[in-house]
Amino acid sequence: MKEDYPSFLTPQSKPFDPIKLVCQTEEIVCRGKSRKYTDFYCTGVYGGISTGYAVGCCLRCVFCWVDWSRDFPFKLGRFYSSEEAFNILVRNARKKKVLKLRISGGEPTLCQEHLISLLELINKTPYLFILETNGILFGNDPEYVNKLKKFRNIHIRVSIKAGTPKGFERRTGAKGDFYELPFKAVENLKKAGLKFHVAAMTDRRLMSYEERQLLIQKLKAIGYDDYLEEEICDPYPTSLIRLEKANFKLW
């Protein structure tokens, strides 16, 4: 398992199936209603938010700032039940007097049982939960999206990594055939009537002007012409190493 598990990208990396990587990663980081986390803390983004730093993702973005638990989930983090994660999130939020909660780090939509159970607990509180996702699972499974309709205090941020199959494969390591899944997620969220907005890693050093235009056109074509949060690649130490390993030169 550890030998086959894909870590950071290199020029030799073979494009992978992100849905298969969901299954491989979930075997490592999910156990029923429990999920692996490396940390819990409060941070100033979103005007102050209590954050659980979850282990595991189904993409391998070259610009990713997440700690090494993304690449080596079998080595890092420990399991927390949804109750434990909820209690720590709320305790930290109270301490810092913030009104928002989130899972960050890895991909929050992995470990569906854990996420739904955590949201059920949060739904009984006044806290707003920000769900930041790469859209792979929400694009692949509309039923998963429909399960979120019963939660009133949730806002979803879908982060799109590419506007073309080639760009998707080059920057996430996943096969280009899957590049539509985050756009499908946008369609599924819209159909379900959930509150969400779209972000995109359109940093000019990573994405060409033409690809950015295609991404925007594609969003318009599926009926999304709302706010687009355009992301910039920051020089976090992990991002710098991943970019270097994949032979990308930004600075």
Ligand code: SF4
């Ligand atoms: S940037 Fe987000 S989607 Fe990409 S590998 Fe990192 S955690 Fe996963």
